[in-house]
Amino acid sequence: MTRYAIRRILWLLVVLLVVSFITFSLMHLVPGGPWDREKQLAPQVIEALNRKYGLDKPFFVQYGNFLLGLLHGDLGISYSYQDRGVTQILMQGLPITATLGITAFIIAILIGISLGMAAALKQNSWIDYLSVLFSTIFASIPGFVLAIILMVVFSVILHWLPTGGWGSVSQIIMPAFALAALPAAFIARITRASTLEVMHQDYVRTARSKGLLERVVLIRHILRNSLIPVVTIAGPEFANLVTGSVIVETIFSIPGIGRLFVQGIFARDYGLIMGSVLFYAFVIAIANLVVDILYGMIDPRIRYD
């Protein structure tokens, strides 16, 4: 399995290269540049800025410089953040977004899998309909509406939690639940669907015929066989959560990296765009790699010949 993982890491570099080239070219093809402002800058000033940030060089030279910088772990500088290094901006915001993302992921997995299995085991019972209601509501309400509802209830009415910001544990709860709602609903429904397929299998009946504890039958025999689709979607959901959500970080004013990608694009801040896109592509590729490895561990029949 390690040989396979190494081969995949090499392929990861290829993926990142392709993504970086696509992003770099898209960035320059899209209308509007970093210096377009409401109050037009004098042409010579724009020239000076382009020279300062090396934007006057031909396309491939700029791309080459970017790759060289990447080798030293330098993702270039951001024009809209007083020339702070993009790597530094990412590293500064990452711990916050990652903490929030991981908390949300754990909540999503806990609620998702337990509700999903309960709904499958008790098909067409009240808990099954509850899981349908739960997942429909959290899929049909967009993130920003859910966030503001949580805020109105827990901050404005109950005064239990601060509306946002970062620093204390109480500021993690609402954003984490707002982030976890949709993935939890998705995981719940996927778990239900795959558990339904598994729970009627013969080996589950064999397990019960051995007099095993119900908990053991559930976890070792049912869950383990229904994990494949759950793991498949959990990977990308984890990557999305860990790299931050624009909506939740904006509304709860969390100084994470969730907003960098969108801000970078709307400001045509090339350094920021490249940094955030590559970071996300890296995390999602790793997540999918982990998912593939988990396939092999969960189901011995799957092998990568």
Place this chain on the structure above:
Amino acid sequence: MTALIEVRNLKTYFHTQDGIVKAVDGVSYNVNRGETIALVGESGCGKTVSALSILRLVAEPAGKIEAGEIIFDGIDLLKLSNEEMRKMRGAKISIIFQEPLTSLNPVLTIGRQISEGLEFHKNMSTKEGLQEAARLLKLVGIPHPERRIHDYPHQFSGGMRQRAMIAIAIACQPQLIIADEPTTVVDVTIQAQLLELIRNITKELNTALILITHNLGIVARYAHRVFVMYAGNIIEHGNALDVYHYPCHPYTAGLLTSVPRLDESRKNRLIPIEGQPPDLIALPIGCSFQARCAYAIPQCQREKPPLLEVAPNHYAACWVSQKEQRPWQKKSL
């Protein structure tokens, strides 16, 4: 000598959208310690459901044990709480299922699937469980068991998987093993080996065995007594050899003629039983076999024949048979 297990008037129904399927409709049989009985009948006659009812593994919410008692070693299993019943499964009573291909957990090693039961009932550690598993695999005739316990089911052939199932069943030295058509899926040569293996083990451990099959050839050789089931009822039971040679129910006779016999000349054509088994939702009044029975008399349509002793230790539920003439029996013997 009281029987190890006695099933009295068991009724297990399935509530489906189309109506209530009376899979087991008032079945009674018993098994003594160390004895092997056979439950015989076409597929869908309720033999597997009755076995699953003993272990209370009938698939909820559709399936439900409506009535009857299952007295095992003096305790009525149907009265036990789920927890108490769980302690019985695997420890006192175990089962070998029909399809080895799908009855083993594909993602768990064979060793763990054997040691699981031991860890619970004999609270062995996993290590001890695995050692015991290796011993059991050796007992059931699997080569290099120490290595094979770490293999997964898909690395075993059909026959070897069934041997693993047997190992699982005998792991906790149960008092009763239910073998639900253990050899149907494997080819004939393996079939004989498996049955010999099961017989030796049950004899060695003095375990009672309920052998469920539709192959009468097996019955005569391995079972002491045989119970023939049709459409959810027992229509004939008695000593295996008596029933084999002197079937007292036209259905049993039909079964016997539809199977090639070594002691018969090969010229006789095999005669299948015509028609289909009745739909268990809309059972006819009277004898449920009457539609397919060549010897049916008007009474068969009116009234359901009771199970009466038509010969010493030989019971049958057939009006014609109670009148002492059994035209379907061969003259020569």
Place this chain on the structure above:
Amino acid sequence: MAIVTNTTTGPERPHHTLWGDAWVRLRRNKLAMAGGIFIIILALAAIFAPLITPYDFAHQDYTAILQNPNAKHWLGTDGLGRDVFARLLYGARTSLAVGIFTQLIVICIGLPIGAIAGYSGGKVDNALMRFVDVMYGFPDLLLVILLKAVLGSGIYQLFLAIGLVAWVNISRLVRGQIMSLKSRDFVSAARAMGGMGRYITWRHLLPNALGPIIVSITFNIPRAIFTEAALSYIGIGVRPPTPSWGAMIHDGYDVIFASWYQVFFPAIAIALVMMAFTFLGDGLRDALDPKLRH
């Protein structure tokens, strides 16, 4: 001694194909049927909206701004005095179309790629999955802005913009399912009988992998509706005054403290559509589940 008389009693059990039998059971599943009927009714209501509501979705009645539901305006009015009920009906045209058609693109691209990668494994799987990794990391917002600049802003560009990136989840799901199913014994049996890869995948693997796929599709529908709203702000797809549910929620959000109705009604509409598809999807899955088929 022939045993004769084979008159059988009881209903003759007709032998159906997989899909035929599934349709029989699906029809009997009340919830699934309710879901299907709801969607059809909604689609008809959207098409015949002019007959249902006298109000024009774009007419701004400045005397009736941000009104709560009342006799004249059943669901109240929005910030520009337009009738919310009318906008919901006409909005259904956009949102339903977007929600459903993008799923067709997602299925047409996602299923084959996932199936081929899952079934063939090795080099093909690696190549396809690396392409999927690239698509996962793809900066779709940049592409969308470029699409607008290059292709202009019609409804087809919208489907393209949403569909192009939304299929990755499905392809991974299908691949995962097929990889674990393909080594199952009934598949090796089918393969032993000389079944072609494509035939095996379609006939055996997909029905078994259907559960999670259907769920993923039902979740894509609201996601597509919201993406459409986000894209309409940068000019792709439907432009004002043509309403869409996603856009109504976005606009409603801005005045949520003044009138939460603006967000509530479109959200309910989307929830009902998704619930309908969920029940329909569950019904289909149960209908196709070989285990339940007795």
Place this chain on the structure above:
Amino acid sequence: MRSKSILLSLLAILVTASLILTSACGTSVKGTGEQILRVNLAGEPAQVDPNRASWASERSVIMQVFVGLLGFNQDLSLRADVAKVIPTVANKGISADGLTYTFKLRTNVTWSDGTKVTAKDFVYSIKRMLNPDLAAEYASFYFDIVGGLAYFSAPDKTDAEKTTLKNAIGVKAIDEYTLEIKLNDPLPTFLDLMALWPVYPVREDIITQFGDAWTNPPNYIGNGPYILTEWVHQDHMTFKPNPNYWGTKPKLAEIDFKMITDANAALAAYMNNELDISGVPVGTEKATMADATLSPQILRYNDLTTFAFQFNVTKPPFDNKLVRQALSCAIDRQTLIDIRGGVGKVALSWIPPGMPGYDATLGSEYAFNVTKAKELLAQAGYNDVSKLPEIKFSYSDTAGNRTIAQFLQGQMQQNLGINITLDPQESKSFQEYINAGKHMWAWFGWGADYPDPDNWLPQLFGTGAGNNHTLYSNPTFDALAAKGLKELDNPTRLKDWADAQKMVMDDAPIVTMFYRERFLLVKPWVKGLTTTGMDGQVAGDMFYTEVYMTK
């Protein structure tokens, strides 16, 4: 099968876990007791370097940490801050020909690290602001300083040439506390310009030592009432009183600038007592007025900002003055204000009330009158509106713009039967699109940098001016504007600008819609808040020295 119990216990653990978390730490509502003012900056300022700053949020930060030579009183009249007195011709501050300005500095002004503020700090700041490599957005205001424009437009020159140009700039420190500035031409509003932030003093030694990082605490040294003690990017900025402040000590112990970008979240924070002042989401003003608890806390005041539609006068049909005038009468401005919650005043002319140049009588011909509009259209040859070419209204994708666009579409359709197509665009594409003059019709707002017509007319309507997106070009206007910019005699100057504005309004390159009225919520315990028409992002940010809390 009793699987239910396991799963319920799992859910139970989850719920209890979150309950423990909440009770453990309660809400972090900081001291409503102490003198701490918490306001919302609504976003991370991109640039807090005075020489380079341009946005409202950046100005609010700079106002707390720096004080310039001159400043504005609440009524926006000039005030001498670091300068001892406002230079005038009378006190020889300004030379007779209006070309030389001499500022006498107070001697007691210190930086927050205790060192003295001297004339060379201002020389360094002005020259740095004009540095071509800095590309400061407001540099163009100071091109009249001798050598200013030449130095600024030489980014491609060698360093040697740049230093010579830099030394040629007409800014000199006569002695430690006297600053002399020479202009190419007389500029009557130059004193207003010297009251703006780009010419606030900055420390050369600190900037050379820290480079671009000089704006991070603790390097961010200023001479204002507060110092920036903490800046967590995207989260908050904290200011504490400057211990070495030479002026009147502020009453507050701390100011906390939060960065809540979402209007709804900001309002929720206000209701949860995390903010002392907050704006209200556009469109919910009426509901706030109706709210029993919130309505007494409402603060409304006029803002020197006008919003208007702008035609691209080179694109038919808008190249025809009559069509422009017709459409200007066909849009009901009061309705738009009602839609925006009744906040704001109807604007019939460009320069807003509350500053010189405002003319209440101007633009009355554009009052809402559909029949007149149709007559004008008929005169323009379009009695049948279908003959009009396709009209496209382009706008960038913010929430407020969406409502405006759909309002305009409704007005055109309902009043004149004209179907305009809306063209929403992503913000940067829109900026490039409008700078390239590809648009037909757009929406924009303009806020006063300083209260004078010459900040409102030449920059927008002068041929080829930086912000002239109407592409309006009128030689007589340009001549009048050139004269007005130089006219030292104030009454004639204001007369020139009045004529210029009348000319523009008559040509109607824009449809003025409303003068912005700021609508805020202020907690009852906030006292001494002093708001002006030129406030930055945060209300009353010019006079935070006088604010104090009563709770």
